[in-house]
Every structure is written in C-alpha cells, then in structure tokens.
Amino acid sequence: xxxxxxxxxxxxxxxxxxxxxxxxxxxxxxxxxxxxxxxxxxxxxxxxxxxxxxxxxxxxxxxxxxxxxxxxxxxxxxxxxxxxxxxxxxxxxxxxxxxxxxxxxxxxxxxxxxxxxxxxxxxxxxxxxxxxxxxxxxxxxxxxxxxxxxxxxxxxxxxxxxxxxxxxxxxxxxxxxxxxxxxxxxxxxxxxxxxxxxxxxxxxxxxxxxxxxxxxx
Numbered sequence: 001x002x003x004x005x006x007x008x009x010x011x012x013x014x015x016x017x018x019x020x021x022x023x024x025x026x027x028x029x030x031x032x033x034x035x036x037x038x039x040x041x042x043x044x045x046x047x048x049x050x051x052x053x054x055x056x057x058x059x060x061x062x063x064x065x066x067x068x069x070x071x072x073x074x075x076x077x078x079x080x081x082x083x084x085x086x087x088x089x090x091x092x093x094x095x096x097x098x099x100x101x102x103x104x105x106x107x108x109x110x111x112x113x114x115x116x117x118x119x120x121x122x123x124x125x126x127x128x129x130x131x132x133x134x135x136x137x138x139x140x141x142x143x144x145x146x147x148x149x150x151x152x153x154x155x156x157x158x159x160x161x162x163x164x165x166x167x168x169x170x171x172x173x174x175x176x177x178x179x180x181x182x183x184x185x186x187x188x189x190x191x192x193x194x195x196x197x198x199x200x201x202x203x204x205x206x207x208x209x210x211x212x213x214x215x216x217x
Contacts, residue, residue, distance in 0.1 A: 006115070006132060013039035017075050020061070021045070021068045021092050022082035026106050028052035030080045033116070035060040042076075044068050045083075070095045078102035078114070109133030118143035122155040124162065153196040157204070161185065164208060172215055181215040 016039055020031045023045030032055055034041045041061040043052060048063060056063045064072070068088055073079055073095055081092040081103070093111040096103035105111035109132075117128035118139040127150060129142045161182060168178045185192060185208055192204045 004132065006130070008128065008130075010126065010128075011037075011077075013037040013077070015040060016077045017042065019044065019072055019076045019079040020082065021072075021079065021088065022084065023048040023052050024082060024084060025049055025051060027080075027082035028055065030082060030104075030106065030116070031055055031061050034080075039077075042072070044072050068092060073099055073101060076101065078104070080104045080106065080116075081111075082106040107136075120147045120150060122150055122152060124158050125150065125155050151197070153193045156196050156201075157186070157192055160204065160208065164212075167212070168215075171212075177215065181211055184211045184214070 013034065014037070018034045018039040018041050020027050020034070020041060020043045023043060027043065027045065028049055028051035031041050031043055031052060035055060041055075042064060043056065043061050044064045044066065045052075046065065046067065048056065052061075052063075055061045068083070068091070070091075073092075079092060079096050079101060081089040082105075083089050083092070086108075089105045089108065089111065093103050093105050097113070102114050103112065104114055104116060109115070112133070115130060115133055117130040118136070120127040120129075120143050127143075127146055129139045129146065131139045164182075168181055172178045172181055188207050188211070190203070192207060195201070195203050195207075
C-alpha cells in the first residue's frame, strides 16, 4: 500500500454486522476493537483463545464454532481475517472482494482494501496514525508520542466548541463565517488549551462570548 494515497474515513459501525475469522490473539484484539465501536461482531473459528472467549462470554461478540464459509459474509459491512491458515485468509479476501466488501487480512497489506490505524482517543477526539502498512510498530510509537501530547484539555475544548455548533448554524450566514468564528477561538490568545490546562475555564467561556460578539459585527 506504500504507493497508494489511502482515503481516510471514520466509519459509524453502530449495529452493523462485522465478521472476524480466527480465534487467536490478533483476532481477539480486532474483535474487541469492533465491539468498542458498537458493531454487531461475529467470530467464526474452530476454537477461541482466552481473550476472545471472554469477549463472547460477556456478550460482546457471537461465536460460530466451525470453519469459515463464504456465506458468513452475507449481511456484513466488513470482515477481518486473522486465521492461522493463510489459505483461509486468502479465501476470505477473495470472497469479500467479489462482494465489494471492506476486508482486512491482518499483517498482509496486499490482502487488504482497508487498514486499521493506531488510535489515540480523547473522546470526542480520535487521532489515527497509519504507515500504510509499512510498519505497525512505528505507527504504535507515533501514537504513543501523540498520546503524551494530546491531553484532556483538547477534549474539553472540543466539547465546548461542539456546544456552540447550533448557535453558529443559526446566527452565521455561511460556512466561511462559521469557519472564521471557530478558528478565532481555537487560535485565540491566550491559548485556550493552556487556559484549560490551568483550570481557567471561565476565561475560555469569556473568549467564546467575545468571538460571538465579533462574529455578529
């Protein structure tokens, strides 16, 4: 994938069916991540490791204890193959491609039409890092460095800005005006992130009010 400019998107998986083929450690990790996004997860595998079994026992995934079949893809939005047998993974990829489905064969970039990035989460903020499959280990290092830099103050500011979205839509005439309004807050001086880190929330609120007044002229 190194020679491909990947299209990056965040997918709403709530209630959507997602399939994981395999019952080992990597399959368990992927199933947990899908469950965390509220997908309806099915695992197809002859056996499960302790981690995957715990997810099933908790209700986070459904287990089909048998070999993979092409019909397992029916109704699914995406599939992740992490079987110990490469031939099974190749079959999953071919079946999914024939259906124009999203498919990822773990650690085999040439058998993927999407990849799972390393994530830093500060809800509602999610930052994704990918090396286009070149080195997941490097992506994890970059993610860890970002994780140290992006603290809860960013998430707090995101929530404050989200609370102003309706006001901006109702009072500002177009996208450009709304972009300038939010940009004036995020890029304001003093830096709102530093103010929030110091517990000076009231000053950020006053800065938002001042930006409103200025935006209205």
